[in-house]
Amino acid sequence: MAPHRAGGAERPDAPAWILAGRAFLRGRLQPVEIAIGEDGRIQSIGRSRTGAPRHDVGEAVILPAATDVHVHFREPGPDPRTENLATGTLQAAYGGVGLVGEMPNTEPPVTDVPRLEAKAARVRGRAAVDVLLYASPSDPTARGRLAERAGGFKVYLSPTTGIPSVPDPTELPGLLRELAGLDLPVAVHAEDPAEFTVPEHLVGPREWDLARPPSAEAAALERLASAPAGLRLHVAHVTTAAGADRLRRAGVSFEATPHHLLLSERTGTDARFKVNPPLRSEQERAALWSRFCDGTVPLLASDHAPHSASAKDGEFARAPSGMPGVETMLPLLLARVRAGDLPLPTLLAAACDRPARWLGQAHGRIAPGHRANLLVVDFRARTPVAAARLHAPCGWTAFEGWEAIFPREHYRDGRAIVRHGEFEGRLEGEVVRPEFARRPEARPPRSAE
Numbered sequence: 001m002a003p004h005r006a007g008g009a010e011r012p013d014a015p016a017w018i019l020a021g022r023a024f025l026r027g028r029l030q031p032v033e034i035a036i037g038e039d040g041r042i043q044s045i046g047r048s049r050t051g052a053p054r055h056d057v058g059e060a061v062i063l064p065a066a067t068d069v070h071v072h073f074r075e076p077g078p079d080p081r082t083e084n085l086a087t088g089t090l091q092a093a094y095g096g097v098g099l100v101g102e103m104p105n106t107e108p109p110v111t112d113v114p115r116l117e118a119k120a121a122r123v124r125g126r127a128a129v130d131v132l133l134y135a136s137p138s139d140p141t142a143r144g145r146l147a148e149r150a151g152g153f154k155v156y157l158s159p160t161t162g163i164p165s166v167p168d169p170t171e172l173p174g175l176l177r178e179l180a181g182l183d184l185p186v187a188v189h190a191e192d193p194a195e196f197t198v199p200e201h202l203v204g205p206r207e208w209d210l211a212r213p214p215s216a217e218a219a220a221l222e223r224l225a226s227a228p229a230g231l232r233l234h235v236a237h238v239t240t241a242a243g244a245d246r247l248r249r250a251g252v253s254f255e256a257t258p259h260h261l262l263l264s265e266r267t268g269t270d271a272r273f274k275v276n277p278p279l280r281s282e283q284e285r286a287a288l289w290s291r292f293c294d295g296t297v298p299l300l301a302s303d304h305a306p307h308s309a310s311a312k313d314g315e316f317a318r319a320p321s322g323m324p325g326v327e328t329m330l331p332l333l334l335a336r337v338r339a340g341d342l343p344l345p346t347l348l349a350a351a352c353d354r355p356a357r358w359l360g361q362a363h364g365r366i367a368p369g370h371r372a373n374l375l376v377v378d379f380r381a382r383t384p385v386a387a388a389r390l391h392a393p394c395g396w397t398a399f400e401g402w403e404a405i406f407p408r409e410h411y412r413d414g415r416a417i418v419r420h421g422e423f424e425g426r427l428e429g430e431v432v433r434p435e436f437a438r439r440p441e442a443r444p445p446r447s448a449e
């Protein structure tokens with residue numbers, strides 16, 4: 001290889017700059033120099049003798065940016081002050097999440113191409129990070145065209161915020177077969193409403209767990225067991241160790257959320273702790289956490305679902321389900337790594353590598369050719385989570401006071417979007433689709449029909 005000349009920016013293959021620090025590579029944390037090209041991709045990893053500018057972060061650790069496959073940014077929606085695509089992606093940037101999978105249960109829901117395109121137009125020029133848009137396959141006549149434009153499909157097996165009706169049990173196998181043919185990622189909210197009960201006194205998370213019990217998850221997973229092999233299936237927010245073990249055995253992708261991993265029905269009593277599926281018993285939470293630490297749970301996702309503080313301040317029975325989480329997801333778990341509870345490579349696989357792969361994206365690992373979507377983390381910088389310091393307009397978090405480690409720097413395509421813990425103000429996040437997704441077909445000329 002020819003030696004690099006100093007100041008070789010005119011050479012097309014010369015790196016634009018070098019990020020030096022420590023990274024977890026080949027099984028251990030070691031000093032690295034990451035050469036980043038003008039195109040925002042990682043060129044090489046290792047010692048580089050180049051005159052390109054160097055940014056040395058010393059003892060801090062360089063990580064791939066995370067991907068959160070499950071967020072609700074509520075746009076379009078009735079209350080853009082509680083959340084919107086700009087505020088949601090900004091929280092993602094601060095939380096070290098470089099790509100979000102945005103769910104279709106907006107108002108109106110994303111059920112056809114015009115709504116999908118209207119939502120995509122709202123991302124442009126306002127998003128701090130990249131956004132993949134899921135569509136709902138509820139309109140049979142729109143599915144085929146949606147498959148050429150959307151980033152994925154989301155199927156709800158039970159009613160939840162903004163989704164009052166769900167596929168009939170007899171329709172589900174046919175729907176899954178059709179979706180398998182469309183070849184996009186398909187995320188499923190797996191609770192079977194046939195198992196739901198209406199408790200007499202719905203006063204807190206304990207009763208919510210009884211109302212939507214673990215057996216609802218088990219029954220929904222049973223319904224999914226006949227999904228065709230070609231379906232790119234992913235089960236959202238699994239809450240039980242039995243569910244995790246079952247899906248692992250079946251080789252199906254699934255996620256666990258920070259709230260189901262860290263909080264139980266005993267953590268809090270008010271409606272901030274009301275979420276679908278519900279928080280479970282402390283014993284179940286601990287069992288799920290052990291499945292996360294041993295790598296049985298393949299993905300981490302936040303299910304960021306903010307509701308206004310006033311909606312959550314009210315009576316538990318009437319309050320909406322869901323809690324914010326995109327900004328705190330990675331920081332909470334980085335603190336568990338620092339505490340020695342969770343291996344760093346297990347977290348990186350679940351938060352960065354596997355979710356990016358599932359959505360067909362070239363990032364999530366520190367590897368040549370991947371986008372330089374990177375974080376710099378100082379593991380000594382532990383801080384308690386405080387709603388007042390987060391960037392969520394809803395103004396509350398269920399993790400108040402929990403220890404967290406927020407990334408100090410966040411790069412998108414090799415350009416800083418967060419530095420010294422502050423957002424730098426470029427709103428260049430784009431709508432992305434899986435690399436394997438089919439492209440819009442040129443319509444055949446009429447004479448050919």
Ligand code: NCD
Nearest residue numbers: 072160161275276305321322
């Ligand atoms: C979500 C929401 O509010 O959009 N709520 C929730 O409790 N998780 C919807 C959902 O994912 O069920």
Ligand code: ZN
Nearest residue numbers: 070103303305
């Ligand atoms: Zn959700």
